[in-house]
Amino acid sequence: MPVLERDPWRFQYFEHVPCPEHVIIPTDDPDCWLLYPRHAWVYDKLRIAGTQGLDAGPHGVAPRSFPVFSKPIVNLRGMGIGSRVIISAAEMDHHYQPGHMWMPVLAGDHVSTDCAVLDGRILWCRQATGVPWTEGMFRHWTVHARPAPELEERLAGWVARHMQGYSGMMNFETIGGVIIEAHLRFADQWCDLYGEGWVEALVELYASGRWQFADGGRRDGYSVPLFARHGQRYTHPPAALQAEVRAMAQVTSLQITFHEGKPPEDHAMPPGGFRLAVINATSLNAAHAARRKLAEAYPAGLILHQD
Incomplete structure (x- = not known):
């Protein structure tokens, strides 16, 4: 492969x-860090902010104004882990975290x-x-x-x-x-x-070291996640249901994005929910229909509905 x-x-x-x-x-970012040591500095988000002249600093250095956006300086697991908006100096002090930084709240x-x-x-x-x-x-x-x-x-x-x-x-x-x-x-x-x-x-x-790709046939595509509530241990949908979803019109792929044998808390997931799957399609309506079909594999009360 x-x-x-x-x-x-x-x-x-x-x-x-x-x-x-x-x-x-x-x-995967940890592999990139090891493979490209000369350029691994790009994972330092405080340094990235500095290359653009942004007002930013590590926790412990007081921002000049609020609100600010706080996050880890380096996060090789993604998913917005440890990030939050901080609206005051008192809240900044309460959420002080070594290895974290602040920067402007962007729009x-x-x-x-x-x-x-x-x-x-x-x-x-x-x-x-x-x-x-x-x-x-x-x-x-x-x-x-x-x-x-x-x-x-x-x-x-x-x-x-x-x-x-x-x-x-x-x-x-x-x-x-x-x-x-x-x-x-x-x-x-x-x-x-x-x-x-x-x-x-x-x-x-x-x-x-050559890039040769005929890119003239571009079309819009859509990548739609299926989220469920945290605090549960989930199993993969039945193989027949997965095959049915993959065969739906305009669906290009289905990813079941968790490991059955791994504790839920050991997955890198956003604070709001546990991502069960991602459906890619060339139509947003088709992706939503496929997500609804896949959600039938789980109790309705556990699914975070997005439609």
Whole structure:
């Protein structure tokens, strides 16, 4: 398999693509940290804020004004773990946490951008925007067919200044065009929505330093999670139900995003809910219908309904 994938529910995207044995393509931040020590500094969110001139600092340094957004300086597990808005100096003192930072509360679209990078130059990128829900959860993500010229130009400039010598995929999370996170990988949740031949182009980038992808057939895609309440131990839906959901019109993939044999509290999940699955589709209505069908595998009182 060409990709170093820790989540077995995403093997489906990569296991049938040929790849030279020496090629390693990471999808998980801890692996990226080890594989690219020269560029692992991008996981320091306080440093990322500094590259953009943002007013930010570690806990223990008082913000000049409130509210601020607080989060871990380094979080290699994602899912918004430990993040919160802090509205006063008293609340800041109460929630003091070593290894955490504060920065401005940003406004605007929350965008995830995957980029193919060759020696500090962006050769390809694609945006996805999330519709936030509550407590770190998203209602869904839209993988957009249309480009985002202003954001792409801003990211290209940042990469040119800070990522010389790096080749591979990068993922940026931005709010209102401001980088809040950078990763030395791509978002493997929806790479099937990028189009036929994208994974092959990914392998070629890491194998030979070339990016060759026919990207003219873009269409919007949707990635929709199914969340349930915390505090329960869940089992996977029956195989027949999974097959039925995968066969539904316009559904491109189904991921069951948890390990049955692992305690629920050992999964990296947002504070608001436990993510049972992700459904990718080329129609939002189709994704919602597939989510409702999949939810039938669980007691209704445990499902967090989003429609």
